[in-house]
Amino acid sequence: MATSIFIVDDHYMVIEGIRSLLQPEKKIEWMGHAMTAASCLAFLQQEQPDVILMDVNLPDKSGIELCREVKEKYPRISIIGLSSFNQQSFIQKMLEHGASGYVLKNATREEIIEAIEAVTEGRKFLSYEAAMTVKKNEDSKMPILTRREKEVLTLIAEGLTNHEVADKLFISTTTVDTHRKNLLEKFGVNNTAVLIRLAAKYQFI
Amino acid sequence: MATSIFIVDDHYMVIEGIRSLLQPEKKIEWMGHAMTAASCLAFLQQEQPDVILMDVNLPDKSGIELCREVKEKYPRISIIGLSSFNQQSFIQKMLEHGASGYVLKNATREEIIEAIEAVTEGRKFLSYEAAMTVKKNEDSKMPILTRREKEVLTLIAEGLTNHEVADKLFISTTTVDTHRKNLLEKFGVNNTAVLIRLAAKYQFI
DNA sequence: GAAAAAATCATGGAAAAAGAGGAGAGGAAG
């Protein structure tokens, strides 16, 4: 029995690429595609595929949100996340919201087919590189910040001085100074410039 | 006479998608693809296509850099930038480094073909949305920096103090201070934190 | 070749951040 699949991605080239890759595969039946979350949901009211390949970045809604909604209404459908960049947080969130797998857009034909097979059998599938990213980022230099440190960091990035941050958070200037020093230490840097650069890199701000 | 094209993109699905889209087109001859800047340059030593479709994000080198290199060695080749997100600075930089056009990855088949036709005729082609982005951002707040200002900004972002920057550039500390002040003024901010945040946003660093 | 822009340097002062060190209160986890 063939596995029916549907794809949601706002990039025409990617849709076409996947279709072309899966064309010769007899075990896979192409049901169509949607370029927005809305049209995906509209389609699902008519027909339900076995598997949805879903981009994490959609124009009208995040793939993470769509993932949650689809799983809520149609729990039988397996969802495979699809992303061009290996952002660990997205991967994590897709899986938390019911996705069964994750493949990167530079995946090979074999990898996609393997992912589809895996999820139809109820297994999870993380493409090698995505798995590596999860791993790499875990032991990378990205520091773990406390709630307060994130608040302070955000305000620093907005240009507030220690004194202004202190006023805003109703704490002492010296406390802000301590948080700031801890931030510098956690990031392994010694001034605001590099702190903000890394914070931007790690998407804290 | 057919136009020969080559594609550089690290996403297999995109390569496959474009190939599939251009397959029926008789006027276009598919020469092959590369997934890294290095293999692209290696290919070009053997054969030169008329047009290269080039992703701005490559694993080993930025598309902007590759663009510059290719145009330097093979000025006859037209380059079309390819990107999934419409970041104005990338578009701008690709064009500054010799690209003749720019299409987004959600472009339609017609748009890609039109882009290829345009550049072979020596015209520039910016896909509608990309053009909109350029326009929108042109009258945005992105400041225009001088060569020296960019150098100073980069070093500040690396964590160097005015004194250290001065030593590195063989200029006086007061000169660095002046450049720094001008940077703050051009960005319309009043401290390093916001300066670096915006610099990161505008891809200066 | 004149005008504009960029790069260079300076003085002096106020504000802010960085560096070092210490310390107490409260909560979570073992």
Added chain:
DNA sequence: CTTCCTCTCCTCTTTTTCCATGATTTTTTC
């Protein structure tokens, strides 16, 4: 109950940045 973490607060010194103002030389641009 103790240990660890987070958040809080403090002093003191040094370094760095920010602000105001002005000026000379070199390079671009028209």
